[in-house]
Amino acid sequence: MSTDTLSATFAALADPTRRAILGRLARGERNVTELAKPFDMTLPAVSKHLKVLEKAGLIERGRDAQWRPCKLKPKPLGEAADWLGQYRRFWEQSLDRLDEYLRKVQGKDKKP
Amino acid sequence: MSTDTLSATFAALADPTRRAILGRLARGERNVTELAKPFDMTLPAVSKHLKVLEKAGLIERGRDAQWRPCKLKPKPLGEAADWLGQYRRFWEQSLDRLDEYLRKVQGKDKKP
Numbered sequence: 082m083s084t085d086t087l088s089a090t091f092a093a094l095a096d097p098t099r100r101a102i103l104g105r106l107a108r109g110e111r112n113v114t115e116l117a118k119p120f121d122m123t124l125p126a127v128s129k130h131l132k133v134l135e136k137a138g139l140i141e142r143g144r145d146a147q148w149r150p151c152k153l154k155p156k157p158l159g160e161a162a163d164w165l166g167q168y169r170r171f172w173e174q175s176l177d178r179l180d181e182y183l184r185k186v187q188g189k190d191k192k193p
Numbered sequence: 194m195s196t197d198t199l200s201a202t203f204a205a206l207a208d209p210t211r212r213a214i215l216g217r218l219a220r221g222e223r224n225v226t227e228l229a230k231p232f233d234m235t236l237p238a239v240s241k242h243l244k245v246l247e248k249a250g251l252i253e254r255g256r257d258a259q260w261r262p263c264k265l266k267p268k269p270l271g272e273a274a275d276w277l278g279q280y281r282r283f284w285e286q287s288l289d290r291l292d293e294y295l296r297k298v299q300g301k302d303k304k305p
Contacts (some may be wrong), residue, residue, distance in 0.1 A: 093265070096200060122277040155283035159285075166274065
């Protein structure tokens, strides 16, 4: 995966509407009209988001001119998760430290 | 974590230089001058990237006016990984399907 693909993935995910669209597509294929419904957005506004997701390889659009269903393409999400995974030990360490701190504080409470 | 925090995290990660800066900070604290060295960038350009990372809560900068070391703050990375984790079954499924396909193709090769 080139650096630019990873940048495109993260940029596409940096928007709550686009993340919500992916969330809906995780439940099954939808066309633009169906996707637009819960967002109170115009079709062109939703189409613009879909174009960003499609360019980032996160969705695929059917060729049927009438229906054009959108489908989730999970591969870039897996690659973004792999990139983040390199840092797992850091956030796990900080949770461990928080845990240790809380245990200390609770220990102190028991011995006034 | 609010939706905006997640958007800020993904937006901050959507740049190869900022990801490389996080990679260097994973190996220990660095100040702006040290961070600028490998990137062939001006100090103001690096400072701009550091501001984005700091605003997204991905780094913390020391108060020492002389040195101001930057330190990795891993919590938002863990939260971004959690968000991506919701989609794990999708990319794992597609890897399984690829595996199945490759097994079929290799099976066919053996029986000409």
